[in-house]
Structure formats: C-alpha cells, structure tokens
Amino acid sequence: MSKFIVGVDVGGTSVKIGTFDLNGKIIEKWEIPTVGKTVLPDVAASIKAHFNEEHPEADCTGIGIDVPGPVKDGGIVLECVNLGWAMTDVKGKMEELTGIKTLVVNDANAAALGEAWQGGGMDSDSMVMITLGTGVGGGVIVDGKVVEGATGAGGEIGHILVEPAETVNCNCGKKGCLEQYASATGIVRLAKKGLATGKYTSLLSDIDDFSAKDVLDAAKKSDPLGEWVLDRAGYYLAIACSHIAQTIDPAVFVIGGGVSKAGPVLLTAITKYYDSFVMNSLRGKEFRLASLGNDAGIYGAAALWVRK
C-alpha cells in the first residue's frame, strides 16, 4: 500500500481521470462523459468507485482537477463557457462531495505542469509550454509553479502581438496575434492567403477543404506553399518565444497540441529564427516536443500535489 494521487481533466465532451504514484507513474486511467450540470458529482462518484483494496481512499493524498476556464483564489472557477458554468467553487464542491482535499488549475496550465513533471519539460523547474491547437494556449512555469497572473491571464501566449502590420482581426478582437499564424486555424488561413497570391504552386490547390495537417504534410514533401507557411509559423513562434525568453528566461520551451504532431520540422522552423531575436545569453535555448499527448492534463492536475 502506498500513497497515490487522482488527476482529473475536465474537457468539453469527456472527463479523463487518472491515478498516479507520487513519482509520476500512472496507475490507472479512464474516462467518463461530460454532463455540464452533474460533472462534479459524476467525477466524485467515479473516483470513489475506483478506490480498491490496493489503492484505498485512505491512501489518497489528494485530488487535482483541471477545468477549461480561469481559476482564482485556489479553486474558484470564474466561468467555463464550454461547460455552461457560471462562477463555481470547484475546490469546495469536490471536497464536499468526496471528503478528499482538492486542488484546481486551468487546463492550459495543467498541460504545462504535466509536461514539466513527466513530459517534454521533465527535469526542469522553469519551462514554457505552447499548445498549438485550434487556438494557441500556453502555460508558464517558474520554480516549478504555474504563473497564474494577477487576473488569471498568465501564459496567454496565443495573443502576444507578433505582426503589427496585420489587417485581419483575431478572435480576441486584436490584430496580429500569434494564434493567427501558428494555430491549426492560422496555418490553414496562411495557406489560403498564400494560395490566393498565385505565387506558389502547391499540392494543396487540388484539395477543396485542406487542414493544417495537409499543409504541414505538404511542407515535408517540399511543397513551396507548405514550406512558406511552415516558415512563417516558425518565424512568428520565434518572435513570441523571444519575448517570453527576454522576460522570464525559461530553461526550455515545450511545443504541444495537434499542430506539434508535425514533429521536429516545426522545432527547426522556430530555431531558424529564434537566436536572432534574443540577446546573447538567451541563445541556444532548448525547444522540445510535448510527449504526453492528451494525458498532459491528468498528469498536470495530479502534479499539483507534488509540486506545491
């Protein structure tokens, strides 16, 4: 019998739950469907049902839970648009439902904590995770702790201004955000823009409704348009990373999310430009790919109990 932690990752369609030993080794993981109104009671019941002789409730150090919204004051969630939640005391409710101490974290920050604990940022207490999905999310870790920020907007890397000359609006209402160039949506947008110029021949001109994966696959086949888009995404990521490095000088950048499945070519596109944007002592910084995939959240939520 040994101590263990429960990590919970609340997503829009399903909730992932995992149990971990204190060294970060996963014991068991499972999923339940997300039902907005009853998600916390459902999660509590599911956790209780998974306690067993080998891992009894008495050995549970605590529950860590991540939610897709800003978290304040150690457990109050201000809003979860995707779950239809207004302000909710997630920590209080989970502790009431389970009788087990609970810690709460935002989902982008959980992914960063997870990668820092057992993934691409392992062996580093100072890292920045950039998640390139439909949008661009981020998590900043300093001294092993997530930087939540005064208004819960720490690590909002996707909305760093990287192109003052942009004329099209980002979802956030500003113009020239990193997200407009390096998210899956941004990559498709850039490719369409490049195609419209008529400057590039491309495999993509034969595909009606191409995806970011199609664009990056084309780049790997030396498709001129694909290569141009990858170069631009790398350039803007390098600019954003240079700003982050000049501010907090992390030991490592970890790149995750669906777009990062492109692999090492993405890191090469960033490092091609990064050194020229930072001062001497910040050059040669390490860029790594995330390694926990969709499990980063449960790792990170559990990590709240070992990295406090």
Next chain:
Amino acid sequence: MSKFIVGVDVGGTSVKIGTFDLNGKIIEKWEIPTVGKTVLPDVAASIKAHFNEEHPEADCTGIGIDVPGPVKDGGIVLECVNLGWAMTDVKGKMEELTGIKTLVVNDANAAALGEAWQGGGMDSDSMVMITLGTGVGGGVIVDGKVVEGATGAGGEIGHILVEPAETVNCNCGKKGCLEQYASATGIVRLAKKGLATGKYTSLLSDIDDFSAKDVLDAAKKSDPLGEWVLDRAGYYLAIACSHIAQTIDPAVFVIGGGVSKAGPVLLTAITKYYDSFVMNSLRGKEFRLASLGNDAGIYGAAALWVRK
C-alpha cells in the same frame, strides 16, 4: 532592541548601505566609495563600524547585497564588468568577513524588489519594474520573488524586440530592442533622427548637445519634436509591456530610472497604446512611477530577508 536588516547596493562609484527594521522602515543610510579590489572588506568593515548599542550585531537578521552583474546559485557573481570582478563568491566572502548570513541579488532585480517592498509596487506580490536609464533594465517579480531565469537573464526587458524594421544595431548586437527607443540614449537618438528628417520644428534645434531630459522637457512644452519622441517611446514601451503582460500578467508595472523623472506624461504615453496590444482581461493594467529613487537598491537588497 529589535531585529534589523542591512541592505547594500554596490555601484560603480559608491556603495550605498542602509539598515532597516523588518517592516521596511529605514533606520540609517550611508555611503562609502567603491574600490574594486577591496569593496567587500570595505563594506564588511563599514557595516561592523555601524553596529551600536541600539542596533547590535546580535540583532542583525542578515545582510542583503546587490551587485551590477548576473548572480547564480544563491550568491556567486559571474562577472561585474564595472567593478573589474571575475567570478566571485560574494555570499561566501561576505559571510566569512562579517560572520553574518548574506543573500546576494543582481542590481536591476534589487531595484524591482525594493519598489515591490516599499515603493511604487507596494502592496503587490506580482510586478514588473522597468528602469529607464542609460540603458533599459528590468526586474520581474512573481509571488514576491525575483524571476532570475535559467541563465540569469530574467527581466532583460531592454532587449525585447519591439521594431523588426530597425536598421541600426543595439549595443547587444541585435536590432530593434526597446532600449533603442526608451532609454535616455534612445530618446536622444530618436530626437536626432526626428530632427534630421526636417519634419519637426523644435526648441531642441538650438541646443548643441541635448539630453533626454531636454527632449522630455520640450515635450511637456508641446514642442512637436519632443512630443513625437515621447509618443514613440510610449508606443514601444507599450509593445514591450503587452508582451510581458501576455506572458505573466503582473498586477502592476513600475517605471523608474532617470527618464521616469519626466513624470506622469510618460505613463500617459504608455497607456495611450497599451490596451490596444493586449487581450481584454489584461486591459486597464496599472502603471506607476517608481518612488524610491536611488535608494531602491538598498531596500531591495534588505527585502531579500523578508520576502524569501
């Protein structure tokens, strides 16, 4: 008899020393000349000579000392160009010389800590200090602690890239750094550049060798060139602050250094642009002027003992 702390600020020409009670009230302050080779023995002797009946050595909680160079591993100074020091174990030497526990910090970070403790950033555990002097320095404080960074380059805000179109080199070898527009040197440079365009009539055209103060004084008198330079400095400061805010979301920005003596007009020049560069939840951030002047360093060095 009550506990007190000694704060030491080692500058290129003089060393400032102050004693503080644990609430941050200054008890006494004095200066000694900086003599590169004997500075630590000189400081140690001076501190010992200032112990007295009311503030005896036995009541000294510790010494905090700041130095103009990168500090690693809790007290090793890698290099102090201005003092002619190679790598020096400042913590070890001071403890050997005084028999009193010593903590060491970089001078830009000390200024930030000082302002966070008793100055413009007071009552905030999360602030960024930007020092506009000959160059532009910075200090980032998260959860009451300085972010030193993996290579000691945390808070190197002066070298954030803010103008990709710049053609002139910064001292650091890059192009388009904040320092090239918002330092005293940068402000004079911008004014000369503006003057050379012939687009602006200006009081400054009558002064042979004008200073940043002359430029900012002219701006306050509605001098067209002065106003243009102040506007540009504010614009580039706002860009850099937007990048910092998107990364760590501090509660407050504190602007210090010689250039900040221009006063509230400088803050207005920044806030004119800042909100348009950040996402919604980061708008309306507080910008304040530093308030400790040249004493920020001794406050910050002493603060190492209360904000650990």
